[in-house]
Amino acid sequence: MERVPILKIGDILLVSIQVDMSDQTAVALQEDLAERIVATGCHGVIIDITALDIVDSFVGRMLSSIASISRVLDAETVVVGMRPAVAITLVELGLSLNGIRTALNVERGMELIAANRYHDDLDEFLDGPDAEPTASP
Amino acid sequence: MERVPILKIGDILLVSIQVDMSDQTAVALQEDLAERIVATGCHGVIIDITALDIVDSFVGRMLSSIASISRVLDAETVVVGMRPAVAITLVELGLSLNGIRTALNVERGMELIAANRYHDDLDEFLDGPDAEPTASP
Incomplete structure (x- = not known):
């Protein structure tokens, strides 16, 4: 069985799918x-x-499943590099890739993930980890 | 014919070889x-x-050829992710991958390339673009 390699680059895991996915390969x-x-x-x-x-x-x-698994492990999934023809076919087939974020290429995907992490950090910083409601007395 | 995708990440092009390379695929x-x-x-x-x-x-x-082509285009090639068994087999076969730099993983490969670029820049900075020999008169 072929295994798809997972490359670590900084805070990101990169997976480039090049082979036809079988049930086994997808589960692995x-x-x-x-x-x-x-x-x-x-x-x-x-x-x-x-x-x-x-x-x-x-x-x-499979992509939805990976995104869901990653989410519960506090990681965000972005699908990149979709060809124009693939996007057209997806819509024609009525598949909308619910819950999956997409970006044009790897660099934009990295920017998207970095921006979201920064946003999360900022929210926590502004609100404080145990912020109380700011109700007036 | 399958084409191996080339991903651009910053100043680096990343190629993950997952399929069996034919002559055509290698040339492409x-x-x-x-x-x-x-x-x-x-x-x-x-x-x-x-x-x-x-x-x-x-x-x-193929790897040697890619490294040579990249070199004349002012890009450095680093092969990463070699399995232990592959390294052993290479030596047993007498293949030494001449002229090819290797690193353990993608991150170390990026560091290697960045370090070399910095080194080149530093040399040029120290010597000057049109440095003359510092012979005493």
Whole structure:
């Protein structure tokens, strides 16, 4: 069985999907990714699908599943590199990739993740970790 | 024919080889990579071979060829993610990957490229772009 490599770059895990995904490969990828998120403490997962000519419902479900798993492990998932034809086909098939964020390329995906982390930090900083409601007396 | 995707991250082009390389795929990758180096002006190429179980003489030649092409385009190539078994087999086969730099993972590869660029910049800064020999009169 082929395994999709997971590359760590700073605070981000990068996965470039190039092979046809079977059930086994998809499950292995989910398990590997979950383990790597926990082991590294990364806060972002970028999945590059430049090499994919087709995103069918199986791949769509796999991406949703990875995004959900990452979310409960406090990591955000961004899918990057979608081809124009793939986007058109997705809409025609009625697949909307619910709950999955997308970006044009890896760099923009990294910016998106960094911006969200900064935003979270800022909110916590402004509100304080145990902020009390600012009701007037 | 499958094409290996090339991802741009900052000043670096990242290639993750996951499929078996045929002659055609190898030639296409070299052409794509040369074009992307010229188009983006990147100074580093990182080739990840985590997914490869075997590096034979064909793949070895391809890596050498990519490194040579990149070098004349002012980009440095670093091969990362080599498995222990692959390293052992390479030595047993007598393939030494001449002229190819290696690093343990993508992050270390990026550090290596950044350090070399800095070193080059520093040399130029110290010597000056048109430094003359400091012979005493």
